[in-house]
Amino acid sequence: MSNGIIERLEDVTPTVVRAMSAADNPRLRAVMEAFVRHIHAFACEVKLTEAEYDLGIDFLNRIGQATNDSHNEGILFADAIGFSTLVCLLNNGNGGATETAAALLGPFWRANSPRTENGASIVRSPTPGPELFVACEIVDTAGKPLADVEVDVWQSSPVGLYENQDETQADMNLRGKFTTDANGQFSFRSVKPAGYPVPTDGPVGDMLRAQHRHPYRPAHIHFLGFKPGHKTLVTQIFVDDDEHLHTDVVFGVTRALVGDYRRHDHGEPLAAGVRAPWYTLNHRLVMENGEAILPKPPIK
Known part of the structure; x- marks a missing residue:
């Protein structure tokens, strides 16, 4: 091997790695070489065949083509192969040893949820289902309450759809942005989510x-x-009796x-009522x- 031939x-492999070695950013060099x-x-x-290579490239192209303002197929793919969870745990205490366990952002977060008073409802259009009252507190690693934390909340409806997927729901239904009080607390009223x-x-x-x-969550x-x-916390709290909790x-x-x-x-x-x-x-x-x-919103 000489002169890149x-x-x-x-x-x-060594020819490609050597060609990238002049990158000024050391982190870029390390990540791309690995x-x-x-x-x-x-x-x-796996002794990848040419037909399998073509199929893989087509798969990646289709991921890009399927991504739009209301759906992110790239994040969905990373989620479905466990890559999102792996990266999350690599960067967040591996299961919550030092903080509440973080979780993948998912493909449905929107950055402009309406500000909502503590204790108010995030149900913004008729959404039949069992009512749910949520009360949370946010503390630091020493257990001290954290005031003035902005908390975005979002969930699916009892029929398993986020509002951007369902034309029967009002815009921003089951979404809200809260601020913790002096005791690090916030609360809201909603409906029990569905898988x-x-x-x-x-x-x-x-x-x-x-x-x-x-395909169920x-x-x-x-x-x-x-x-x-404070490090931005992204997490999910799962319903403990859901049939797909283990899968x-x-x-x-x-x-x-x-x-x-x-x-x-x-x-x-x-x-009341x-x-x-x-x-x-x-x-x-x-x-x-x-x-x-703040992470980049996967949808608008």
């Missing part, structure tokens, strides 16, 4: 069918906590994320010190 199979080594090793390990299938009309759906996998509520001086299609359930959604068939409801059964969820979220960076 490939003479044999074994020349390809990526090239691993993807070349993958092709050699739902991820979109399967694109390349990710083709992959799931080929692998004989179901267990029911959950998303939370995103933001406060300067989440995107591998997002960790033990720390299973909530205590308590059913109430008797007793005094927390608001509430019919049994109704549910309550009380949960503590922990944020650690760090840089406050």
Whole structure:
């Protein structure tokens, strides 16, 4: 091998790595060199055929073509192969040893949820289903309450659809932005979420069918906590009796994320006009010190 001319199979990887070695950014060099080594090793390990290569490139192209303002197929693919959860745990204490376990952002967060008073409802259009009262507190790693944390909340409806997927729901239904009080607390009224299938009309759906996998996520509520001086917390709290809790299609359930959604068939409801059964969820979220960076919204 000389002057970048490939003479044999074994020349390809070191030639490519050497060509990228002049990048000024050391992190870019490290990431891209490792990526090239691993993807070349993958092709050699499975003896990738040209037909399989073409299929893979077409799959990636279709992911891009299926992504739009209201759907992110790229994130869905990363979720469905467990890559999102892996990266999340790599960067967030591996299961919540030092903070509330983080979780993947998912493809449905919108950055401009309406500001909502503590205790108010995020139900913005008729949404039949069991009523749910959520009370949370946010503390630091020493257990001290964190005031003035902006908390985004979003969830699916009891029929398993986010409002941007369902023309019968009002814009921003089941979404809200709260601010924790002096005790680090915030609360809201909603309806109990339902599990739902991820979109399967694109390349990710083709992959799931080929692998004989179901497309369902267990029911959950998303939370995103933001406060300067603290690492942005992205998490989900799962309904503890959901049938797909152990088989989440995107591998997002960790033990720390299973909530205590308590059913109430008797007793005094927390608001007038509430019919049994109704549910309550009380949960503590922990944020650690760090840089406050908001993720890029996957949809508008």
